[in-house]
Amino acid sequence: MGKFETHKWGGLNARSLFQTLASSQWIRDCNHLAIVGPTGTGKSWLACALGSTRLHKD
Numbered sequence: 346m347g348k349f350e351t352h353k354w355g356g357l358n359a360r361s362l363f364q365t366l367a368s369s370q371w372i373r374d375c376n377h378l379a380i381v382g383p384t385g386t387g388k389s390w391l392a393c394a395l396g397s398t399r400l401h402k403d
Contacts, residue, residue: 369399 365371371378378395380388 366395367398369395369402372399 366378380392382388
C-alpha cells in the first residue's frame with residue numbers, strides 16, 4: 346500500500362493494522378469496515394488503497 350504517515354496515530358500500531366486490512370481477511374469473513382475521521386486525514390486514500398490491493402491480489 347505504499348508509504349503512509351503513521352506517527353500521527355498515537356499508540357495505535359498502524360503498520361500491523363494496515364497489514365491486517367490489506368490481507369482482505371475481513372472481506373472473506375463477511376465483516377464491514379467503517380473508515381471515519383476529520384476532513385483531510387486520508388480516509389478516501391485508505392479506502393482506494395485497500396480496494397486496489399484486493400483487486401491486485403486475485
